[in-house]
Amino acid sequence: MTVLTSSPQPFTATAAPTGDADSRTTVTVVAKRLVADGVCELTLADPYGRRLPDWTPGSHIDLVLPGDHVRQYSLCGDRRDATTYTIAVLREPDGRGGSAAVHDDLEPGDLLGIGGPRNHFRLSPAPHHLFIAGGIGITPILAMVRAVEAMGGSWELLYGGRSRSSMAYLEELEAYGSRVRVVPQDAEGLLDLGAAMASLPEGTRVSCCGPAPLLAAVEARGTMLPAGSVRTERFVAADQPAPVRSTSFEIELAASGRVVEVAPGRPVIDALADAGVHVLTSCRQGICGTCETGVVAGVPDHRDALLSDDERERGDTMFVCVSRACSDRLVLDL
Template sequence: MAIDMPAADAPSASRPAAANPSSVTDLLVAAKTPVSDGVVTLTLARPDGGRLPDWAPGAHIDLVLPNGLTRQYSLCGDRWDARTYRIGVLREPAGRGGSAFVHEELETGDLAGLGGPRNNFRLAPAERYLFVAGGIGITPLLPMIVQAEMLGVEWRLLYGGRTRSSMAFLDELAPYGDKVTVCPEDEHGLLELDAWLPETPDGMKVYCCGPGPLLDAVERRCAAWPPGCLRTERFVAADQDMTSADTSFEVELRRSGRTLSVARDQSLLQALGDAGVPVLSSCRQGLCGTCETTVLDGVPDHRDSLLDETERAAGDCMFVCVSRSNSPRLVLDL
């Protein structure tokens, strides 16, 4: 998965590297390979050939590009290869510079910064899996398929795209035979979700990644399912159904011994930054998970696109770039 920020977010998206340079490691672009119409993969390695941090299916990295932009990409290579990462990058005609730079200017031998990896889309144990991918949303699902196959767990993949030529990694999926159903829209129309998603999951977990309309349709179809049976990962933030207007609130920073006021027209992340409290952030849309912060007391007003309903109800963490407070005071582990 790749997240290409809107223009208004582009300046702030480059701040993690400047704000916390020790969190970013230089990587070498070891290979750049076209894999379908509009999609290239990058193979990334340490310049000294050393070991990279371990990761698990569903993980993504921050890629700090030489032009200063930071974008998030799902890891889609071999998790057992300790010395390279692979990501897939879709050329977004309506994007704001990240994918265009990768496709048009980034070359083999160039350096890019690494943040992470982080994982907000972990593969949980299940009796069986259904993976649903739309376009470049196939990237986080590839390692999950490998994991399920290795464990001997039953799985199926429903993979949609605009055209067959635009759908990446079909060659890698071909050996799985009829476990994989490929449905280009120009050949088959939209994915027939009703035929794939039963009324009750019966031990099945569904992992879905793709464009917003696909995820919205899957979420509607699975709305009556128990929590945790459906996990989604989005390219852009979901529309939020705000039940109340923004209000000011106080935030206590337990470790720092400070109390700050957050104005109604100010984000919590902005208030922390204005007070000189460093919090690493990237997407500023509640998508990437970089700014996750532990909540010690109070009731967060979750506005992210990451937590499920059970995690939101627990109230023990929040993403400070977009989320606010439903109580007059929050206490954070900062």
């Protein structure tokens, strides 16, 4: 493995910076290394050694790269370390340039902007956890494994990848012994989800992150489990059916009573911006959670990849980059 490190001044934690989780923070790259073929790990810290905002397993940050590219990456380091964040980035040959910038351009000492952390893939209490990871999907799962292990909980992990050399953090994970099943596709084929999910202990929580086909297969098998047993996280938005309504609808701003019309095919976030109401956004695919907005009244047409079935049913929040309205009017907490 290649390791690149800087020689910064020692970091001493001070009081946490003020501001909410949506504020932008400047961090410096303090270490960079390859943790698998095509997977680069970055360690980030506040330039002045201040404490970074706390995070929980499943959290991600927005990374603002040179050229103002914003990408979301799961935190996979030691959450007990209040002074650093760790992310691991897969090089995507057909990507939009973000992963290439991380792999090729960033060096220790570089300054970056980050947003968050945010968590829409939360680790819920359960008597037993089945973690399923595919490829770079191991990053949020790794933090969950560490957390459950630290609490003395019951867990098992099914981890698949193209080959052993492409699978990050194998040495740490395989130290857990038989609780971890590593399945390199080139040697053993695809993950046996049927065997893994067939006879789970009562109350098992299944958490899965990885490529879309894996998520679809886990979700399909999850229909045989009690509602709410399976939670997945996507790196790419899933295909969505046509919107519930094909006509325009209205957005009422709860703070002022102002009404904004949203035309067919026009994203809510753009209609709001045209009216001078700017909501922070990042992915514009409904997968990062940056633009989450409270719903005071009306029925949203949820088109994100974040909310659980229960959260959709409650209808008290939506992601205005992709979601729309079922009702004629939505009243938003803006």
